[in-house]
Amino acid sequence: MAIVVVKDKCRGCKLCIKACPFDAIIMEDKLAFITEKCTACGQCIEACPFEAIINTQEIKEVDLSDYKNIWVFAEQRKGKLMNVALELIGEGYRLAREISEDTKVCAVLVGQDIEHLVNECYAYGADQVYLIQDELLRNYTTDGYTKVITDAVKTYKPEIVVYGATHIGRDLAPRVAARLNTGLTADCTRLDVDINSYIKYAAENTTLDVSTLDPKDTSKGLKQTRPAFGGNLMATIICPRTRPQMSTVRPGVMQKKEYNPEACGELIEITPAIGEKDIRTEILEIVKSTKEIVSLTDAKIICSGGRGLGEACGFDLIKEFADKVGGVVGASRAAVDSGWIDHANQVGQTGTTVKPNIYFACGISGAIQHLAGMQTSDIIVAINKDPDAPIFEVADYGIVGDLYKVIPEIIGAWDQAEQLYDQSTK
Amino acid sequence: MGLRIIVCAKQVPDTNEIKINPKTGTLIREGVPSILNHDDANALEEALRIKDRYPDTHITVVTMGPPQAKDMLIECLAKGADEAVLASDRALGGSDTWATSNAIAAAIQKLGEYDIIFAGRQAIDGDTAQVGPQIAEKLGLPQVTYVQDFQLEEDLKTITVKRALEDGYEVIRLKTPCMLTTIKELNKPRYMHIAGIYQACAADIPTWNAADLNVDPDKEVGLDASPTNVFRSFTPLPKGKGQMIEGDCEKDIGQQLIIRLKSKHII
Ligand SMILES: Cc1cc2nc3c(=O)[nH]c(=O)nc-3n(C[C@H](O)[C@H](O)[C@H](O)COP(=O)(O)OP(=O)(O)OC[C@H]3O[C@@H](n4cnc5c(N)ncnc54)[C@H](O)[C@@H]3O)c2cc1C
Numbered sequence: 001m002a003i004v005v006v007k008d009k010c011r012g013c014k015l016c017i018k019a020c021p022f023d024a025i026i027m028e029d030k031l032a033f034i035t036e037k038c039t040a041c042g043q044c045i046e047a048c049p050f051e052a053i054i055n056t057q058e059i060k061e062v063d064l065s066d067y068k069n070i071w072v073f074a075e076q077r078k079g080k081l082m083n084v085a086l087e088l089i090g091e092g093y094r095l096a097r098e099i100s101e102d103t104k105v106c107a108v109l110v111g112q113d114i115e116h117l118v119n120e121c122y123a124y125g126a127d128q129v130y131l132i133q134d135e136l137l138r139n140y141t142t143d144g145y146t147k148v149i150t151d152a153v154k155t156y157k158p159e160i161v162v163y164g165a166t167h168i169g170r171d172l173a174p175r176v177a178a179r180l181n182t183g184l185t186a187d188c189t190r191l192d193v194d195i196n197s198y199i200k201y202a203a204e205n206t207t208l209d210v211s212t213l214d215p216k217d218t219s220k221g222l223k224q225t226r227p228a229f230g231g232n233l234m235a236t237i238i239c240p241r242t243r244p245q246m247s248t249v250r251p252g253v254m255q256k257k258e259y260n261p262e263a264c265g266e267l268i269e270i271t272p273a274i275g276e277k278d279i280r281t282e283i284l285e286i287v288k289s290t291k292e293i294v295s296l297t298d299a300k301i302i303c304s305g306g307r308g309l310g311e312a313c314g315f316d317l318i319k320e321f322a323d324k325v326g327g328v329v330g331a332s333r334a335a336v337d338s339g340w341i342d343h344a345n346q347v348g349q350t351g352t353t354v355k356p357n358i359y360f361a362c363g364i365s366g367a368i369q370h371l372a373g374m375q376t377s378d379i380i381v382a383i384n385k386d387p388d389a390p391i392f393e394v395a396d397y398g399i400v401g402d403l404y405k406v407i408p409e410i411i412g413a414w415d416q417a418e419q420l421y422d423q424s425t426k
Numbered sequence: 427m428g429l430r431i432i433v434c435a436k437q438v439p440d441t442n443e444i445k446i447n448p449k450t451g452t453l454i455r456e457g458v459p460s461i462l463n464h465d466d467a468n469a470l471e472e473a474l475r476i477k478d479r480y481p482d483t484h485i486t487v488v489t490m491g492p493p494q495a496k497d498m499l500i501e502c503l504a505k506g507a508d509e510a511v512l513a514s515d516r517a518l519g520g521s522d523t524w525a526t527s528n529a530i531a532a533a534i535q536k537l538g539e540y541d542i543i544f545a546g547r548q549a550i551d552g553d554t555a556q557v558g559p560q561i562a563e564k565l566g567l568p569q570v571t572y573v574q575d576f577q578l579e580e581d582l583k584t585i586t587v588k589r590a591l592e593d594g595y596e597v598i599r600l601k602t603p604c605m606l607t608t609i610k611e612l613n614k615p616r617y618m619h620i621a622g623i624y625q626a627c628a629a630d631i632p633t634w635n636a637a638d639l640n641v642d643p644d645k646e647v648g649l650d651a652s653p654t655n656v657f658r659s660f661t662p663l664p665k666g667k668g669q670m671i672e673g674d675c676e677k678d679i680g681q682q683l684i685i686r687l688k689s690k691h692i693i
Binding site: 002022035036039142143146166168171175178181182183184185186187205207208212223227228229233234237239241242281282283284285288349369379397400402406408409410412413416421424 | 551662
């Protein structure tokens with residue numbers, strides 16, 4: 001194990017025990033002792049005022065220069081690109097330019113009869129498209145897609161491969177990573193290659209002491225940031241010794257590039273070596289649910305209800321509210337778990353990440369997992385009975401009150417905004 | 427007639443119970459209980475349902491973790507699993523998902539033949555959903571993740587499952603041996619029964635170290651072998667507190683809000 005306590009330096013102050021999120025440090029003979037619960041997250045190293053805790057892991061340098069370019073798994077279903085694929089092409093474009101002028105962002109299209117998606121990938125920023133088609137690849141299968149992507153990676157050696165953290169991306173990426181014996185970071189919400197972008201992000205948004213980072217560090221390794229521990233903690237993960245560096249990225253957090261229909265790029269067609277015996281699962285049917293698709297990620301205004309609604313029909317009021325303001329209905333997990341509304345409406349760590357112009361949180365306490373999915377909204381308005389509810393810590397506007405009394409008044413005043421404002425300035 | 431089933435389970439802190447100290451930005455961990463990971467409880471439950479139908483079925487629960495993880499294994503035995511093993515060694519500490527899957531795959535191989543491996547989709551402390559598929563890869567098995575419905579044919583070799591998608595599901599057929607990762611929609615886990623608890627506490631749960639598993643701490647397991655490392659970890663900065671809107675009555679408050687949104691050109 002690589003995190004150790006230097007016995008001569010430890011004064012037994014126990015600050016590391018408080019800092020450890022994994023309960024992995026105990027006192028032994030009045031000194032700190034690191035147990036096997038340790039995950040080497042490094043919190044204790046930063047917490048120790050005496051520099052008594054160190055990471056002994058040696059960095060084994062390996063020649064990684066054979067690997068070049070950023071690949072985006074451009075996930076398509078039934079001949080339609082997933083939104084997250086376009087977001088990732090946009091993000092890949094940004095990262096590629098940060099790595100070097102001649103680093104390319106490449107979309108990897110796997111399927112059958114999907115030539116028409118090539119231009120769409122260029123239009124959203126792809127420099128190259130790898131097109132892998134076969135009848136056996138028409139629908140996603142773990143075996144089929146793992147094989148053709150692993151083979152392509154071995155041939156073309158990309159430096160980075162990113163996938164959308166969808167039910168398909170999260171099925172595929174771990175298989176590919178295990179077959180290539182390389183690292184994979186799940187469900188990332190931020191990616192950096194340039195240390196200065198990372199420092200800027202960390203300084204503005206996190207508690208990280210950025211003086212521990214060297215702004216002159218020229219390494220272009222991928223720094224993959226993701227929530228851990230139910231959103232209580234953020235971790236930045238690196239993959240220093242193996243290539244490609246791989247991540248799945250949460251849908252809805254990266255920025256698409258502006259659509260440019262004139263853009264063009266280079267097409268590389270790959271004939272996959274795939275046979276029927278390679279695929280050990282048989283898809284009997286793909287069923288689309290008939291429920292209304294809620295597009296929380298694109299919504300400009302979201303009206304969310306939580307357990308504070310008290311009963312399922314509370315969502316009637318939320319729906320009325322959303323209709324009035326031209327918004328979409330969201331929910332906390334507690335409301336979903338109570339069976340009041342579908343999981344598709346859930347916002348947060350295990351739901352959708354949203355970034356609307358206005359987020360109305362009604363009867364939502366503001367648990368960390370909920371905040372994880374909405375705190376980057378431009379404006380947050382919280383309505384809650386409890387003046388101490390944590391949601392008020394992140395709200396731009398807080399209202400202490402009964403949502404059943406307050407919301408109808410907001411609905412009533414909405415159309416008179418102009419007059420009310422004029423009156424108030426007189 | 428029965429099946430040989432392996433269930434991969436993990437003991438996790440109940441992250442629901444964890445709160446952040448808003449002043450210091452650190453986690454408040456005191457009194458946070460350790461529990462059987464939720465998705466893994468569904469994995470075990472599905473195995474137990476097969477055993478209810480085919481009593482000759484043999485269920486082994488495998489975990490990797492600190493010695494305290496035995497408590498979780500006892501819970502699994504008390505629910506009706508036949509056998510449990512713990513992979514535990516300081517040399518396994520700091521393993522990322524790639525290294526963890528090496529250790530668990532080695533433990534499964536040591537156990538011998540099996541028909542189905544069930545694992546929870548993901549653990550609530552890490553939320554990676556990577557270990558199940560990576561074990562399957564190391565063992566060369568077909569997999570289905572996000573299983574929300576499970577049917578076993580009479581031949582005990584053919585399985586039909588529903589795999590949840592964001593906007594529906596797929597119906598997939600495959601043959602044993604295979605790896606299935608489960609989600610909470612699959613079933614409702616049962617409680618322990620009293621007789622089971624007595625028996626389980628007396629059960630002998632072997633602990634296997636890296637040498638027993640025949641894995642190499644320099645190349646296969648533990649922090650040094652893991653391809654990914656934690657570069658930094660930190661807590662997100664809480665967004666600054668905004669203004670509270672007060673008024674004589676709800677009507678006044680509603681109007682005050684609208685006026686502020688309007689004055690800031692938000693609406
Ligand atoms: C691994 C994990 C992942 C999770 N992922 C998510 C996630 O993605 N999204 C998510 O939301 N949660 C998630 N959670 C759950 C989260 O921890 C909270 O339990 C949940 O967000 C609480 O929902 P709530 O705020 O609606 O309910 P509560 O915490 O019960 O809050 C209800 C609030 O309503 C207020 N209230 C009651 N009556 C009224 C009234 N008449 N008018 C006004 N206010 C009223 C109360 O004061 C209270 O603050 C996750 C948990 C775990 C462990």
